[in-house]
Amino acid sequence: MNRIYLDNSGTTPMAPEVVKTMTEMMTNVFGNASATNYYGREAKNILETSRHTIAQTINAEDKEIIFTSGGTESDNTAIMQTAMFRKNEGKHIISTKFEHEAVLRPLQRLENEGFEVTYLNIDENGQIDLDELKKAIRPDTILVTIMMINNEVGSLLPIKEIGEIVKPTNAWFHTDAVQAYGSVPIDVKEMNIDLLSTSAHKLNGPKLLGFLYERDGIDLPSFVQGGDQELKRRAGTENVPAIAGFATAAKLHYEENNLEENTNKYASFKHSLVDGLTKNGIEFEVNGQLDSQMAPQVINIWFKGIKADVLLTNLDLDGIVGAAGSACTAGSLDPSHVLISMYGKDSPRVWESLRFSFGIENTLDDINQLVETLTKIITRLKNRNK
Structure with missing residues (x-):
């Protein structure tokens, strides 16, 4: 039987170019990127080259890219750590009713811990009302988290306009770009995005890997406690072969x-x-x-x-x-x-x-x-x- 796969929003098959890159890395590069010996320096070079490649795809600085285990961790980190870090400034968060569970469940947890969340309505076209967003923002609003592309119906939200609304306020703007990264152009500076989440397996890369874009000037404490990897922003030994594969996948979608x-x-x-x-x-x-x-x-x-x-x-x-x-x-x-x-x-x-x-x-x-x-x-x- 000739099978046809049409669930690429769920996951994607790894591209042959990605498999080739990862195979080469797993065969020849085994060093710990935190080590100062030859093998560690070799791995570190590949890690940072990959980080640069990925940063360029969204017009970010290299230091603004934090590698994570995927979209869920990136979303949880952006939401939970912002809430904990900024709770003395306010406890109000704005989101939408049709976010992914990786956003909704952390928000529900925060509500149980005394935070207030305003969930914006969604119309039949899968869009929010920007006037409703403007009215919802308060002096104690510390975070607006709105996805870039809805994973079920494919709505492309007006991220640039949302960023313009949020920028002059006290809130930070986070977007879950798991479905968007690799599918649409993204410019974090032009869109006034403070935090952005991705997942490699949505664009023909490896599973259990993603990144969190964290705008320079935002210094959230590490969500995962342990070592000082990722400039102390995410503990855990980096998976260099997978990260190199992620960079290859990013180039495959964004180049030319x-x-x-x-x-x-x-x-x-x-x-x-x-x-x-x-x-x-x-x-x-x-x-x-x-x-x-x-x-x-x-x-x-x-x-x-x-x-x-x-x-x-x-x-x-x-x-x-x-x-x-x-x-x-x-x-x-x-x-x-x-x-x-x-x-x-x-x-x-x-x-x-x-x-x-x-x-x-x-x-x-x-x-x-x-x-x-x-x-x-x-x-x-x-x-x-x-």
Whole structure:
């Protein structure tokens, strides 16, 4: 069976170039980057070269990049450490109702510890109201944390505008860019971002690795206690081969015209999928918007009258992998909190929607096969229910 993978928002396969880089590093470089001997200096050089490569992709300084175990740690560090570090200045935080659990759960913990969190509403296009944000900011607001791209519906939030609103206030601006890094241009200076989280496995890099961008002038205490690695900002021996692989993945997505080419390719996938389903008479609607203010690689579709878990299982049996909700909450029987925030808990969309997310290995033939398979399965299921 020829399997088609369309869950790249959940994770991506490592690119061959990344595998090659990591294999070379694991074979030839084993030193501890904190050691002062020859092998340590060799590893340190690779570490810092990789840090420089990654910093350039977001217009950051090398010293502003802190390597972590991934997006979850980066989000937790930015939120929890900001709260602990700045609690004497205020205990008010602003976020949105459709953040990833790696943001929502630390916020819930902080609420239990006496902090107040304002959750901005989400409209049916997957966007926030900037006026609501302006009204929510108070003198005791110490942090605004709003994701760059929503992982389920693909909403691209107006990060630059949010940064402009937050900049003159007392608050710091953190964005969860796990779905955005490698997919859209990011300039932390132009966007007035103070803290930014990423994860390597979302852009064809290794798992258990990411970075936290921490603007120069912000000096959060290490979330992980231990040694003095990462300029005392994150304890633990750096995984140099994986970090070198991460830098290779970053170059793969950001160098030359790759970002623009991928964006155009994914846009053509979306339109082929929508046009094909329409032509075949399938009842559906796109959750959010199709093009405007949307990530290039994600589309979330409501298949009317078809339970998402049933459709997902049938697709998997036919060799096509999609997703219903976030991969991080796939074991949950609860409906998507993202779709609930957009359409309400009584909307059938929350039970009948699937996400398809594209990657660099996908082709137009994959999308045509998806249309054909969806049409076959949905027609069969609807005939069975007559």
